[in-house]
Amino acid sequence: MLVSDGEDHAGGIDSALAELRRQGVAVLAALAGTPAGGLMPLPDGTFIKGRDGAVVKSRADLASLKLIDPSAAPVNADGSGLSERMTQLRAALRQTEQKQRRQRLAERYAVPLSAALLISCLGMLLQGRRSKP
Numbered sequence: 112m113l114v115s116d117g118e119d120h121a122g123g124i125d126s127a128l129a130e131l132r133r134q135g136v137a138v139l140a141a142l143a144g145t146p147a148g149g150l151m152p153l154p155d156g157t158f159i160k161g162r163d164g165a166v167v168k169s170r171a172d173l174a175s176l177k178l179i180d181p182s183a184a185p186v187n188a189d190g191s192g193l194s195e196r197m198t199q200l201r202a203a204l205r206q207t208e209q210k211q212r213r214q215r216l217a218e219r220y221a222v223p224l225s226a227a228l229l230i231s232c233l234g235m236l237l238q239g240r241r242s243k244p
Contacts, residue, residue, distance in 0.1 A: 117173060
């Protein structure tokens with residue numbers, strides 16, 4: 112679950128997202144902030160400043176967040192909207208678990224099949240060596 116304002120200052124989000132998708136990781140996004148923007152507080156009570164020393168104002172950008180997750184939706188300051196996204200995340204996790212479980216079950220046929228094939232071959236070899244009474 113990615114909760115972000117959607118801004119990508121550092122770059123590299125495309126390669127990180129491609130790697131997550133390659134690994135089969137479901138990424139759901141929720142937009143935090145407003146298009147008008149807001150200051151980003153630090154624990155000491157000051158605000159984040161840019162290289163020029165000016166206070167940085169973070170603006171929500173839903174369009175760029177939709178590149179990560181087309182179903183991305185805004186979350187209000189009181190947290191409403193996040194519970195719906197968490198429900199979607201739980202559903203995606205359940206679906207992934209079921210898929211992995213099915214794959215593990217499907218791969219278990221090899222051991223019994225190998226044993227049956229070996230016993231069948233041994234039976235044919237031993238049957239040819241019997242002497243007639």
